[in-house]
Amino acid sequence: MIYLDHAATSWPKPPGVAAAMADFLATAGGNPGRSGHRLSIAAGRIVYDVREALAEWFGVADPMRVLFAANGTHALNVAIQGLLRPGQRVVTGGMEHNSVMRPLRHLQQQGVRVDVVPAAADGSLAPADFAVALHRGADLVVVNHASNVTGTIADVAAIARPAHAAGALLLVDAAQTAGVLPIDLRALGVDLLAFTGHKGLLGPPGTGGLVLADGFDRTRLEPLMRGGTGSGSEHEYQPADLPDRHESGTPNGVGIAGLGAGLAWLRERGLGAVREHELQLCRRLREGLAAIPGVRLFGPLEAESCVAVVSFVLEGRSVGEVGHRLDEQHSVLCRVGLHCAPAAHRSIGTFPAGTVRLAPGPFVTMAQIDTVVAAVAEIASS
Amino acid sequence: MKHGVVLFHTTSAALRAEKLTVRAGLDVKLVPTPRELSSDCGIALRFAWGEAARVANVLAAGAVEHEVHPMPEQG
Ligand SMILES: Cc1ncc(COP(=O)(O)O)c(C=O)c1O
Numbered sequence: 187m188i189y190l191d192h193a194a195t196s197w198p199k200p201p202g203v204a205a206a207m208a209d210f211l212a213t214a215g216g217n218p219g220r221s222g223h224r225l226s227i228a229a230g231r232i233v234y235d236v237r238e239a240l241a242e243w244f245g246v247a248d249p250m251r252v253l254f255a256a257n258g259t260h261a262l263n264v265a266i267q268g269l270l271r272p273g274q275r276v277v278t279g280g281m282e283h284n285s286v287m288r289p290l291r292h293l294q295q296q297g298v299r300v301d302v303v304p305a306a307a308d309g310s311l312a313p314a315d316f317a318v319a320l321h322r323g324a325d326l327v328v329v330n331h332a333s334n335v336t337g338t339i340a341d342v343a344a345i346a347r348p349a350h351a352a353g354a355l356l357l358v359d360a361a362q363t364a365g366v367l368p369i370d371l372r373a374l375g376v377d378l379l380a381f382t383g384h385k386g387l388l389g390p391p392g393t394g395g396l397v398l399a400d401g402f403d404r405t406r407l408e409p410l411m412r413g414g415t416g417s418g419s420e421h422e423y424q425p426a427d428l429p430d431r432h433e434s435g436t437p438n439g440v441g442i443a444g445l446g447a448g449l450a451w452l453r454e455r456g457l458g459a460v461r462e463h464e465l466q467l468c469r470r471l472r473e474g475l476a477a478i479p480g481v482r483l484f485g486p487l488e489a490e491s492c493v494a495v496v497s498f499v500l501e502g503r504s505v506g507e508v509g510h511r512l513d514e515q516h517s518v519l520c521r522v523g524l525h526c527a528p529a530a531h532r533s534i535g536t537f538p539a540g541t542v543r544l545a546p547g548p549f550v551t552m553a554q555i556d557t558v559v560a561a562v563a564e565i566a567s568s
Numbered sequence: 569m570k571h572g573v574v575l576f577h578t579t580s581a582a583l584r585a586e587k588l589t590v591r592a593g594l595d596v597k598l599v600p601t602p603r604e605l606s607s608d609c610g611i612a613l614r615f616a617w618g619e620a621a622r623v624a625n626v627l628a629a630g631a632v633e634h635e636v637h638p639m640p641e642q643g
Contacts, residue, residue, distance in 0.1 A: 219579030220601025222610045227583075229610075234583035247629065250580055402629045417578045427577040427633075 187517045188554045192547030193334050193362060193495050194521050195384045195391060200451035212445035217436055219416035229439045242304040243449060244379060244397045245370030250428040251398040254437055255398055255414045258361040258382030259285040264432055265357050265378045266290065268407040272297030275326040277316065280305030280533040281333040284526045286359055289304050294432035305533040308337030308486045308563055318349035324354040331363040335530040336485035337495030337549060346375030359384060365452055366461065366493050368518050371399045378402065388452060389445030392438050404428055459547045465492040467546045467555050473495050474559030480566050484541060497541035508542045516561035570617040571639035575605060581612045582634050588630040594619055606638040614639065
């Protein structure tokens with residue numbers, strides 16, 4: 187079996203991930219922050235250590251500015267719904283996932299003004315277009331750091347400048363880049379960054395979070411949910427302190443323990459080494475696919491402009507048929523269709539049929555890529 | 569020995585404080601917050617009262633919001 191669906195969720199995970207999760211249940215099963223006994227404290231320590239590791243990973247000095255969430259979608263909703271009010275204006279790009287577009291379209295119905303800067307056919311966004319769109323001022327800019335459809339990486343730092351000049355905050359959807367590209371909030375000029383734990387960071391499903399830059403005024407973010415935090419229990423109002431203000435309810439300690447192990451594996455292996463490996467896989471994959479008659483590839487030509495996502499269509503075949511045959515006849519697992527991103531597929535001209543998406547991860551080998559290319563060639567010629 | 573206790577607004581702050589003080593070589597222990605002291609958070613950091621100034625310095629340097637109290641007498 188060849189798993190090429192890392193953009194949906196990474197698999198397999200490093201062995202330490204399952205071990206850390208089993209260990210959490212066996213030895214630290216208390217409810218972090220709710221009680222003063224040793225199991226509660228043990229659970230709290232694990233959650234805190236991962237919070238601190240993530241703060242360091244994303245270039246944030248204060249670990250309390252890492253807010254855990256159930257996944258990338260939840261983190262994006264904490265940010266988008268927590269920041270925007272009727273009458274305000276948000277500018278976003280043409281490669282967004284529905285985890286951004288659906289909250290934005292919902293808020294549009296409540297009186298938030300939503301403007302979309304179009305993307306080019308290869309999924310790229312021109313910072314100059316953002317500058318033009320931002321001339322009229324805005325409250326928030328939301329941009330997908332890398333497309334889950336074409337892999338195209340957005341120049342976040344170049345979008346941050348006009349965003350800040352217009353008085354807007356910058357929220358980045360790092361679902362496809364956390365654990366894949368180096369991310370330093372300060373260096374990129376990002377105010378809020380939503381990440382998912384179960385893709386590039388190699389953690390389990392049910393993990394993710396929102397990172398607030400050290401300079402971000404935290405009073406601007408209203409909580410999405412309110413409830414028990416284990417702190418300030420004498421008050422019936424939501425506490426103001428981070429991270430508790432945005433973390434009501436028992437956290438996913440098991441998942442967070444696994445996420446910590448995924449991150450530890452990445453640090454040990456080195457982000458650069460993993461990235462280099464994936465670049466080599468993607469170059470080979472793109473070259474192999476490009477040589478097959480009837481294949482149409484999407485996204486930029488240079489692998490360096492992309493994360494490890496390669497989208498294509500095969501002339502005369504539905505994407506469903508290609509995906510099904512890859513699975514049934516060649517044991518190649520991938521995802522076809524719209525990838526929860528109709529806006530991105532409109533931008534690259536593949537709406538509504540979508541594409542076949544091949545997304546290799548750190549454990550995929552060159553030999554497996556050759557097998558996949560041969561499989562697509564076989565489907566194309568039969 | 570006389571002890572002091574540090575109170576925090578959040579558990580995350582208490583855990584951060586534990587890490588920072590241990591790293592600074594202080595002898596501390598996370599304990600349930602004494603009921604006599606009103607606190608926002610269920611755990612507190614116990615320390616030897618003679619180290620109160622050092623504890624406060626380490627926590628201030630780490631930007632951890634906190635309150636220092638003498639440990640109430642055990643009744
Ligand atoms: C670009 C992008 N944004 C957001 C998400 C949502 O992340 P999650 O599945 O963790 O909610 C995904 C992946 O599903 C994604 O690829």
